[in-house]
Amino acid sequence: MKIDEVRDEFARVQAQVANGPIVPHVTADEIRSYLTLRYDFKQSLPLEEVVADVEQMLQTWQVQVTHPRYFGLFNPSVTLASVLGDLLVAMYNSQLANWRTSPAANEIEKHTLGWLTDKFGLPPESIATFTSGGTEANLSAIVVALTQAFPSYGEHGLRNLPAAPTIYLTHEAHNGYNKIAHLTGLGRQALRIVKTDPNLKMDLADLERLVTEDRKNGFAPFMVIGTAGTTAAGIIDPLEEIARFCRTENLWFHADAAWGGAAILSPTLRQHLAGIESADSITCDAHKWLSVPMGCGMFFCRYPDRVAEAFRADISYMPKKTDLTVTDPLMASIQWSRRFIGLKLFLAIAHHGESGQIEMIEHQTRMGHVLREALSTSGWRIVNATPFPLVCFTRDGLSHTSFLASMRDRQIAWMSEAHVAGVHVLRACITSFRTTEAEIHWVVDEMNRLFEQESGQKSGQINSDQTMAVPPESSRVQEPIKQ
Ligand SMILES: *Cc1c(COP(=O)(O)O)cnc(C)c1O
Numbered sequence: 001m002k003i004d005e006v007r008d009e010f011a012r013v014q015a016q017v018a019n020g021p022i023v024p025h026v027t028a029d030e031i032r033s034y035l036t037l038r039y040d041f042k043q044s045l046p047l048e049e050v051v052a053d054v055e056q057m058l059q060t061w062q063v064q065v066t067h068p069r070y071f072g073l074f075n076p077s078v079t080l081a082s083v084l085g086d087l088l089v090a091m092y093n094s095q096l097a098n099w100r101t102s103p104a105a106n107e108i109e110k111h112t113l114g115w116l117t118d119k120f121g122l123p124p125e126s127i128a129t130f131t132s133g134g135t136e137a138n139l140s141a142i143v144v145a146l147t148q149a150f151p152s153y154g155e156h157g158l159r160n161l162p163a164a165p166t167i168y169l170t171h172e173a174h175n176g177y178n179k180i181a182h183l184t185g186l187g188r189q190a191l192r193i194v195k196t197d198p199n200l201k202m203d204l205a206d207l208e209r210l211v212t213e214d215r216k217n218g219f220a221p222f223m224v225i226g227t228a229g230t231t232a233a234g235i236i237d238p239l240e241e242i243a244r245f246c247r248t249e250n251l252w253f254h255a256d257a258a259w260g261g262a263a264i265l266s267p268t269l270r271q272h273l274a275g276i277e278s279a280d281s282i283t284c285d286a287h288k289w290l291s292v293p294m295g296c297g298m299f300f301c302r303y304p305d306r307v308a309e310a311f312r313a314d315i316s317y318m319p320k321k322t323d324l325t326v327t328d329p330l331m332a333s334i335q336w337s338r339r340f341i342g343l344k345l346f347l348a349i350a351h352h353g354e355s356g357q358i359e360m361i362e363h364q365t366r367m368g369h370v371l372r373e374a375l376s377t378s379g380w381r382i383v384n385a386t387p388f389p390l391v392c393f394t395r396d397g398l399s400h401t402s403f404l405a406s407m408r409d410r411q412i413a414w415m416s417e418a419h420v421a422g423v424h425v426l427r428a429c430i431t432s433f434r435t436t437e438a439e440i441h442w443v444v445d446e447m448n449r450l451f452e453q454e455s456g457q458k459s460g461q462i463n464s465d466q467t468m469a470v471p472p473e474s475s476r477v478q479e480p481i482k483q
Contacts, residue, residue, distance in 0.1 A: 001091075003084060010080045014066065016059065018434065022067045023408040024060060031061060068435040069413040069443060071371075071428035074231070074259045074288040079433075081351040082292035085344030094340040098315075098328040102340070106326065109342035112349065116284070117300060119264045121277025127304035129333040130341035131297035134258035135176045136334055137283035140299045140310075142167070142180055142223065143334075144281065145252035147310040149222035154309070158185045163220035168192045168210060170202045170237065172230040174256060192221075199385050200421060202226060202237040204245060211249060223252040228273055229260020232418040232427065233383075234390035236260060239275030247278075255279035258297070260388055262289035266358050269365065272387050291360055291433055292344040299333070307332050360433040364389045367430045370437050374444040383420050389430035392420045397455045400424050406454065412446045 038053070065075035094105040113128035131137045146153050150161055158165070165186060169177060171193050181188045192214065195206040211221045224246050226237035239255060246253035255261075255276045261284030263269035264276070276282060280303070286296035301307050304327075311332055330336050349357060368389025375393050376382055384392040394400070400417050404426065407413060418427045451457070 001084070001088065003080075006084060006087065007080055010083055014077075014434075017064045017066055018068055020059065020064065020067075021411050022064050022070055022414045023411065024062060026061045031057075063414055066432065067414070068432045068439055070432065071430060071435075071443075072414045072416055073431075074285070074429065075294075075431055076287065076289065076291040077432035077434050078293045079291050079348055079352065082344040082348040085347040086293055088347075089340040089343050092340075096338040096340055097330045097336055099323075099326040105340045105343070106329070108346050109329075109340070112342050112346045113298065113300075115349070116264075116298065120261075120279075120282055120284075120300060122279075122282070122300055122302050125304060126300060126302045127307050127327065127332055128298060128300040129329060130338075130345075131295075131299050131333065132335070132341075133287065133295040133297040134174070134256070134283050134285045135180070135297075137258070137285075137297045137299035138174070138176060138225075138254070138256060139180045139184070140307075140334055141252075141254040141281040141283065141301070142184055142186075144301060144303075144306050144310045145223045145254065146184065146186075148252065148303070148306045149220070161220065163218055164190065165223075166190050166192050166214050166219045166221045167223045167225060168194050168207055168221065168251075169225040170194050170196050170200075170227070170230075172196065172200055172232060172235055173225055173227050174231055174258070177225065196235075196421075198421075200230070200233055200235040202242065204238065204241050207242075207245060211251070221249070221251060223254060225254045225256055226275075226279075227260075228255055228257035228276060229263075229386075229388055229390075231259070233392050233420045234260070234386035234388040234429075235384065236272055236386070236388075239273065240278070241275070243275050243278035246280075252280045253278065255282045258283050258285040259288040261285070262357075262361055263388065265354065266361050266365075268362065269387060286345045289361060289364070289431075290345060290348065290357065292348055296341055296345055304332075363433055364430045364435070367435050367437065367440060371428060371430065371440050371444070374441055378444060378448050383423050383425055391428050392418060392425040393428075394423060394425045395451070397457055398426075398451065399454070400426060403450065403454060406450055407447065410446070410450070412450070413443045 064070060065072060066077040094102040096102050096105055099106045109130055117124065117126050117128055131140065146165065150165065152160055167181070167190055169191060177191055178188050181190050192210050194210060195203045197203050207224065214221050224242055226239050226242040228236050228239060243253050257273065257276060260273065261282065264273055280301065282300040284298045286292045286298065287294040308331060311334070313331060329338055365388065368391060372382055372391050375391065380393045380395050382391060382393050384390065404415060404417055407415065415426050415428045418425055
């Protein structure tokens with residue numbers, strides 16, 4: 001593939017996004033009537049025309065998550081290398097159900113996952129697969145843990161078990177576990193909510209108490225989920241203590257590091273994930289903090305035999321394996337036909353190098369500190385404690401929802417709201433490696449100004465007297481790594 005044209009297109013799109021609005025103003029009805037009017041699919045339209053129209057819709061009718069002032073959920077800016085990865089995947093349409101059909105793709109994924117397996121400190125014989133996202137990886141973990149703890153589960157299901165299985169996690173864990181409990185047949189009530197300490201980390205004494213009590217009452221505890229970087233507040237559960245507890249109590253320890261797992265690459269941040277190397281399984285999403293397009297989840301497990309037992313299939317019509325050192329992905333994961341998910345991550349790491357990936361992660365972490373600092377010096381109260389670039393904050397007299405709406409109307413920045421330890425907060429996460437210090441200061445100044453207008457209260461310092469008509473230009477901001 002000639003990449004120069006893609007590079008130019010990529011640069012054009014990034015510049016357009018960075019200098020355009022972050023938040024759209026559109027209703028479902030407007031889009032529906034537009035589509036109904038233009039696309040009855042009765043005749044063929046020139047490709048150029050349709051592509052131009054779709055691009056126009058994407059530019060105006062979506063929250064631009066790759067905008068440097070999108071301080072939102074864990075949706076990253078993406079790099080050229082990772083975008084090229086997805087383009088190649090679509091063009092060659094590699095089928096990763098089995099090994100024989102796509103040997104190159106299978107081995108590229110295995111090579112990439114092996115590198116991360118080593119970073120996480122898992123043993124080399126561990127197995128890892130790419131998933132659609134963190135939810136599929138977490139579902140995989142629960143299915144494998146169930147299969148290991150209850151050998152009859154696979155053939156006879158949950159109703160044959162003498163005791164109801166239970167899982168332990170905190171209120172801060174991802175909400176997707178409710179869906180997983182529902183669809184595995186465990187039932188949502190199988191989730192036991194462990195109390196948190198004042199820093200919102202799992203309280204080990206409460207975990208111990210719940211497990212003991214459940215056992216006494218005839219339940220069958222089998223799994224603890226420790227989150228490394230919670231969605232609302234970036235909290236890291238005490239992974240080492242959870243690992244120790246799980247070992248003595250014979251429970252499966254799943255580390256949900258969907259967002260925070262990327263920190264394992266950084267020599268300065270990896271200490272915060274200590275204990276993850278003892279996990280039985282790990283979830284990490286490359287589409288969260290490794291700056292590749294969705295979806296790129298990963299599931300790691302230290303026991304290949306248990307994964308094989310959980311996902312076994314009888315496949316008389318598939319090409320036979322001739323090499324016993326290879327695993328067919330469909331025998332190690334939930335998906336059957338599967339796209340070449342891992343290529344975007346492979347291309348990104350190969351091109352940027354480990355140091356380029358680390359630089360992107362650490363840059364965002366530094367910008368998180370800049371934001372935290374700028375907010376607290378102008379009178380905002382930070383309510384979460386995390387080494388990761390996620391800030392939850394509030395101040396007296398703030399009407400969170402209407403303040404956020406005004407921020408979005410004025411295209412200051414995209415932030416969300418959350419409840420952290422019972423406190424209503426604004427939540428800002430640095431998700432773009434393009435976000436600069438100047439942009440953060442501009443955003444905080446604008447927020448201070450807006451707060452004064454809306455509440456009539458004086459906020460902290462505002463660095464300039466006049467509203468800056470335009471935010472600092474983003475198009476000049478280069479990736480910290482060369483494209
Ligand atoms: C995002 C996230 C998930 C869900 O992952 P998806 O890729 O959205 O399916 C699960 N757990 C945590 C901690 C997350 O941040």
